[in-house]
Amino acid sequence: MSTQTNFKIAIIGTCDTKLEELLYLCDYVSTLSSSLKADPFSITPVLINTGKPSDSSHHQKISISIHSLFPYSTTYSSRNDLIVTIGGALKSYLLDLVRNDKIHGVLAIGGSCGSSIVADALQSLPFGFPKVLLSTMASGDIKPYIGCSDISILYSVVDIAGLNSLLKQVLENAAGTVVGMVKSRALRPSLVDSNAEQKKKVAISMFGITTPACDAARAVLEKNSCEVYVFHATGSGGMAMEKLILDGTFDGVLDLTTTELADEAFGGVLSAGSERLKGAARAGIPMVVSTGALDCINFGPKETVPEKYKERKIHVHNNAVTVVRTNEEENECLGKIICRRLLENSCAGQRHRIQVWLPLKSVSIIDQNESSFRDAKADHVLHETITVGLCDTGIKVVAKDLDINDERFAEGVAAALLEAMGNR
Incomplete structure (x- = not known):
């Protein structure tokens, strides 16, 4: 009190x-x-x-x-x-x-x-x-x-x-x-966990179509003495996460879902602005990045989708959310944006703290197997662009022949972040 x-x-x-x-x-x-x-x-x-x-x-x-x-x-x-x-x-x-x-x-x-x-x-x-x-x-x-x-x-x-x-x-x-x-x-009575000060604080970015991956990763982190903060990648969520990173709130970042970059680049409604994916690199804290939900450009109800996207793969998520599938050209652009933001906002001596994990089979639930947004070529361009762009830069790139929502992938990214933070 x-x-x-x-x-x-x-x-x-x-x-x-x-x-x-x-x-x-x-x-x-x-x-x-x-x-x-x-x-x-x-x-x-x-x-x-x-x-x-x-x-x-x-x-x-x-x-x-x-x-x-x-x-x-x-x-x-x-x-x-x-x-x-x-x-x-x-x-x-x-x-x-x-x-x-x-x-x-x-x-x-x-x-x-x-x-x-x-x-x-x-x-x-x-x-x-x-x-x-x-x-x-x-x-x-x-x-x-x-x-x-x-x-x-x-x-x-x-x-x-x-x-x-x-x-x-x-x-x-x-x-x-x-x-x-x-x-x-x-x-307010004191409800502070007696072990809270010893716990590492970790930010995770999540979207509905990457929820299984985030849940699995969170479970691993919490079992290893981490307090996890999940941010819904809806624009404001990414902005809040970046602000808190720069405020010094977190010991590590698992940026599993970078979909807001697609909205910023291609006119979607869930952009987090031009500061997205810069905070952790600037702060020099351990970060694992992935390509979750980069198959999506987000819009409102179906009738709000711009005319130029009408002939593309479209998925009606619900009455208020419609997503457009990113193509090969757009994914090449997104791969370059990820590389540029990580490299331009980190110093060479800190780049070992950054890893990028690539789920080669799919980047979301609606991209895996025979789902509506499956586009292996577009995913390949995205991941190849990142692999080439970060080669010999000091940033480690890990490619796994798995879906992003595969438990093994989620547990892998969590384990990588824990190791980088010194929790394992």
Whole structure:
């Protein structure tokens, strides 16, 4: 249980346009703190203004206006330039507060502009730190606001523009959410595994069509004193994994499922961006890479598949997911991307920590045997490109005449990573 007694929640928004709603949140957080009577704990709201200077900027309940953190004479080439500047200052300010244990939760509110201002700052906060965003944009595409973080986002239903009975309920729910998170963390009993500090932390990338391989590899790792973190290779999953790798979270990486590279290269919907497959090489930690699900370019419902792919092998995974089979030319490109990212982001003296394992029979469930995506020539081009591209580079390439989901392959990659980490 935490020894902290006075917890602070940052309430963030543009006080020039939403002061009434922000003050309502502050009052409600204070009311909740009193009524829950979790002595000796108390929660105090800290109001942070991200709006432009105005009469309301000097309200007595405002702890700080972010504009005060940079010169008043600063000029901006565009509205977006101003948003980026405020957002950057907010990010630095919040991170400093968190590092110094001066805030213990964050609740931000906003429309499209207000949500954009706070997005990067909230995404930069540590995983597990209570962070809630109440936004008018929450019923649409929220990826720009969430990124790969664990922000809890709530839809405001009505615009945050004047208090009414509906908005009050939404604001109260948002306040209750962050207060509950903060108090839960404060009261949480110690459930830490007594052996956790001795366990090596390992990241694994997984997709539905590589699940058997990931499950088998995870079982081996866990039997050998590893704590395993599985990331679903859906774009955000890969982004989160790469971020945590660079944060120093893991002792090793089993990047079994690199399918996000295909989406990035060929217009699929599950791209993890241009930083995918770079983190572990940069960090110099042991890594085993494979070609899981590189037979797939992912799209939404079947009707969303681009016209240029209509004549290709198509697999309807479910009503929301349709995949297109990569061909020989695309697989050659993917092989080159893998080689380039591993080589350009690792130094020669650390390349012995990287291995690439190639499952020569298939790269997914739907690629094996006589399945719908079976294309031995395309797989051969992928694996041959990698073999040639990494020859004499210091990175070990291991080819196995097995399906990726064969237990023997999965156990082999796990054993290789364990050896590289010194667990065997």
